[in-house]
Amino acid sequence: MARRIDVTGAGGVRLAAWEFGDPPKSSRTHETTPDATAPGDTAADGTAADGTGPGGAAPSYGAGGLPGVLLLHGLMGRASHWAPTARWLSARHRAVALDQRGHGRSDKPPRAAYTREAYVEDVESALEQLGLGPAVLIGHAMGALTAWQLAAKRPDLVRGLIICDMRASALGGASQHTWTEWFRAWPVPFATLADVRKWFGEDDPWVERPNPARGEFYAEVMAESPDGWRPVFEPAQMLRSRETWVHDAHWEELAQVRCPTLVVRGLDGELGRAEAQEMVRVLPRGQYAEVADAGHLVHYDQPEAWRAAIEPFLDSLREG
DSSP states (O other), rough: EEEEEEEEEEGEEEEEEEEEEEOTHHHHHHOOTTTOOOTOOBBBTBSSSSSOOOOOOOOOOTTSSSOEEEEEOTOOOOOGGGHHHHHHHTTTSEEEEEEEETTTTSOOOOOOOSSHHHHHHHHHHHHHHTTOOEEEEEETTTHHHHHHHHHHOGGGEEEEEEEOOOSOOOHHHHEEEEEHHHHHHHHSSBBSSHHHHHHIIIOOOTTTSOOHHHHHHHHHHHEEEEEEEEESSSSSHHHHHHHHHHHHOHHHHTTTSSOOOEEETTTTTTEEEEEEHHHHHHHEEEEEETTTTTOOOHHOOOOHHHHHHEEEHHHHHHHO
């Protein structure tokens, strides 16, 4: 099962966190499942985009409890993308996935800050309110950037870090322009979820070859509206979020991360091998892994190979 816990991020933004596995018996938090539905806003995975009331922060497990893991999705993602990973993690960890601001069921206030600082402060607040730290942070793409920035800022909250397919070099203004044009190309609203899967998995001009997993990934971030299926996020907010980091390199931040860190790349992903290995070199306690037959969505493309890549690292943290 998955249990929703509302936490408060920077500037009072409400964030939805999802704990996988059996909740503590003493918990009085609001409970639901990712398969719940709500009138007027049903996502592709059956997830409602609103809540039925605020939840309280879960208590810490305390001494002898399960070690905490916080999973952070990338730009346009949502906590439910981590469900398969979180479920197997929950056997030996307290596994929580966070819908970051502007994503999933978390608030999407139009005037809120969508800066690097806001995303990092959100995760800092979530760890403290959940009683999860010091935790292992597992981040994909933008979520990985947030994770390593927090690890550099608050080493007391992070005992281990897994970076999944995120570059440390600056991507530049041309990259932002490409994303702007890509959003404009989306044929929204989509008439059916099958259309969503086909366009993102086959017809998207930015796709080099058919990728059914990519189609499923984007189907999961769509919600049904009166005129068809639309994303649960605002593309303009995604571009604002991205604008705050694509022009900067992040090597100095990586050098400040003191905890054990695993850099994982998909063999056909956006993070090249040379850059990934340089990230490992810059990280004081860096390690490297790659997943064959996987693109940018490593954990979605090859879930079993992804598990095989990260589980030994997680085991080493428990043993250490």
